[in-house]
Amino acid sequence: MPEHLIEIRDLRVAFNGQSVVHGIDLDIRPGECLALVGESGSGKSVTAHSILQLLDPAITRIDGSIRYDGTELLGVHERYLRQLRGNRIAMIFQEPMSSLNPLHTIERQLGESLALHKGLAGAAARQRIVQLLELVGIQRPRERLKAYPHQLSGGQRQRVMIAMALACEPQLLIADEPTTALDVTVQRKILLLLKELQERLGMALLIISHDLNLVRNIAQRVAVMRGGVIVEQASCELLFSAPQHPYSIELLNAEPGGEALCREPAENLLEVRDLNVRFRLGG
Amino acid sequence: MLTLSPIGQRRWARFKAHRRGWWSLWLLLALFGLSLGGELVANDKPLLVTYQGDWYFPAFKRYTEQDFGGELPFQPDYRSAQVRQLIEGQGGRRWFAPIPFAFDTVNYDLTEPAPSPPSSDNWLGTDDQARDVLARVIFGTRVSLLFALALTAASALIGIAAGALQGYYGGWVDLIGQRLLEVWSGLPVLYLLIILSGFVEPNFWWLLGIMALFSWLSLVDVVRAEFLRSRGLEYVKAARALGVGDAQVIVRHILPNAMSATLTYLPFILTGAIATLSALDFLGFGLPAGSASLGELIGQGKSNLQAPWLGLTAFFALALILSLLVFIGEACRDAFDPRT
Numbered sequence: 268m269p270e271h272l273i274e275i276r277d278l279r280v281a282f283n284g285q286s287v288v289h290g291i292d293l294d295i296r297p298g299e300c301l302a303l304v305g306e307s308g309s310g311k312s313v314t315a316h317s318i319l320q321l322l323d324p325a326i327t328r329i330d331g332s333i334r335y336d337g338t339e340l341l342g343v344h345e346r347y348l349r350q351l352r353g354n355r356i357a358m359i360f361q362e363p364m365s366s367l368n369p370l371h372t373i374e375r376q377l378g379e380s381l382a383l384h385k386g387l388a389g390a391a392a393r394q395r396i397v398q399l400l401e402l403v404g405i406q407r408p409r410e411r412l413k414a415y416p417h418q419l420s421g422g423q424r425q426r427v428m429i430a431m432a433l434a435c436e437p438q439l440l441i442a443d444e445p446t447t448a449l450d451v452t453v454q455r456k457i458l459l460l461l462k463e464l465q466e467r468l469g470m471a472l473l474i475i476s477h478d479l480n481l482v483r484n485i486a487q488r489v490a491v492m493r494g495g496v497i498v499e500q501a502s503c504e505l506l507f508s509a510p511q512h513p514y515s516i517e518l519l520n521a522e523p524g525g526e527a528l529c530r531e532p533a534e535n536l537l538e539v540r541d542l543n544v545r546f547r548l549g550g
Numbered sequence: 551m552l553t554l555s556p557i558g559q560r561r562w563a564r565f566k567a568h569r570r571g572w573w574s575l576w577l578l579l580a581l582f583g584l585s586l587g588g589e590l591v592a593n594d595k596p597l598l599v600t601y602q603g604d605w606y607f608p609a610f611k612r613y614t615e616q617d618f619g620g621e622l623p624f625q626p627d628y629r630s631a632q633v634r635q636l637i638e639g640q641g642g643r644r645w646f647a648p649i650p651f652a653f654d655t656v657n658y659d660l661t662e663p664a665p666s667p668p669s670s671d672n673w674l675g676t677d678d679q680a681r682d683v684l685a686r687v688i689f690g691t692r693v694s695l696l697f698a699l700a701l702t703a704a705s706a707l708i709g710i711a712a713g714a715l716q717g718y719y720g721g722w723v724d725l726i727g728q729r730l731l732e733v734w735s736g737l738p739v740l741y742l743l744i745i746l747s748g749f750v751e752p753n754f755w756w757l758l759g760i761m762a763l764f765s766w767l768s769l770v771d772v773v774r775a776e777f778l779r780s781r782g783l784e785y786v787k788a789a790r791a792l793g794v795g796d797a798q799v800i801v802r803h804i805l806p807n808a809m810s811a812t813l814t815y816l817p818f819i820l821t822g823a824i825a826t827l828s829a830l831d832f833l834g835f836g837l838p839a840g841s842a843s844l845g846e847l848i849g850q851g852k853s854n855l856q857a858p859w860l861g862l863t864a865f866f867a868l869a870l871i872l873s874l875l876v877f878i879g880e881a882c883r884d885a886f887d888p889r890t
Contacts, residue, residue, distance in 0.1 A: 319791055321787055321790055321791055323720070323721075324721075325719075325720050325721025325722070326721070348793075349793045349794075349795055350793060351793065352790065352791055352792060352793035353791060353792030353793035353794075354793055357791065357792070358788075358791040359788075360784050360787065360788055360791075361784075362784050365783055365784040365785060366784040366785050366787075366788045367785055367788070368785040368789070368803050369557070369785075370555055370557065370806045370807065371802075379789070379792065379794065379802075380792045380793070383792065383793055383794060384793060415555065415556060417556075428788070431788070431792065432792075
């Protein structure tokens, strides 16, 4: 087995002739957690998408080299890529709201990947789906099988997405801003879940985020991206204790500070007393 | 019946709540059912003949005159006085359908020259060839609706496929496809049909084929737009990231979402198909001569202004069918409206 699961060399991506990633080198080792951090538009998502080549081929041009387990991925046949996607390399996306098809039940969406790569169907598939839902911490998974995405909360949806990605026990999980659309407490839970699953399943995790401080607890290595190039690549401890590049420092200091404005408590604008809301949970 | 998703259930409920559309649907289905069973309602052969203690079903089975004690080895004209005497002379009876005429039965017993006004024999009168108008309307409705349904199914199939491919692949496929469509939609259908009728006698299938070549165009844009929008959605990306192939992504993930736009369109394509077929029949480029057709009835009404029952019948029949379809279409549109 090669030392690196993914080897990216001199990757260049251009949309309609406009270059957005200008020749980056990046390695992902088996079982490690690598964070790719940078501001919006720095090319981090594009880099991640180009590993599985999910960018629109009509307008995208990718040059350079991406090797998976020693095999060149750029220019490889679509069928080989499909067999790789979801099976060896899985991906979860930023928006759990829209990453699940609103017309399919949880069971059906999870079952799709299982049927595709493992040939599982019927009772065997259902058993595995329940297992997966348990794995990602969905409570009462059996009752959730027939639920539609809109009946789940944002955090639950992201958990389902993670379960989908883990269905075939991939060697690499790419998480593209997995927590951006979630609120802060849920963010933490999802990150810890990802970390825990990564250690338990021994897979590599490429986590993409714009928030350096967020990945501090889970990443082993961090690559900082800006304007389509990687400006600094270091172990997590080193980067946080002694950042080299001015941009890394800037990012580290970007944590919002200050305090909320205090105002004299005036009359209540809105008063709620003894409010109850009930609805039937789907199933 | 497949189980509907919650969205589907809500749409169905909204469709049902649209009273006018809901009743129109049932009325149209009833009319369609009636016209499909037209042989039981309007038939020049008796539904049942009792003859010498045996039962005969001439409407469904072929008998010869010899079976009823006649001399000729042909199918008898059950309406004729002679056959009546043969059967009733032996104590038999003939049970006719409510309208004892088929669409092509000539009524030789008219007391005045055809077209004859409505009477107890011919409820809506006869046309200029002494054929019963009501029977012709029933069979004409059947042909119109079947034609429209077949045409709609064909257009939906081609239109959705073309729109899906263009929208999903985008880029050059889309660009070239759109240009081809523009050229294609510029071809004059009516002239093609007129030219065609010089070569072959256009029958049901010819007309269907020619019209299907052009009627799918209106659906393409709707489906294409929906696919262009959907292919960038995250769940489509997520499905592809799971290794799902193009065909499956199209069928399982995008098509169900594009269906609502398509379904909304279908009743209006139906309406268009019925109107077009009637227009062609009216002009004489439609179904072969002698076929029951609403358009042909309008034509007769135009050339026989002294017989207003022809034009009025055709008008009310067409107006009823088209209005029902439009009402159903409106209800569909409201049911699928994402804003409500």
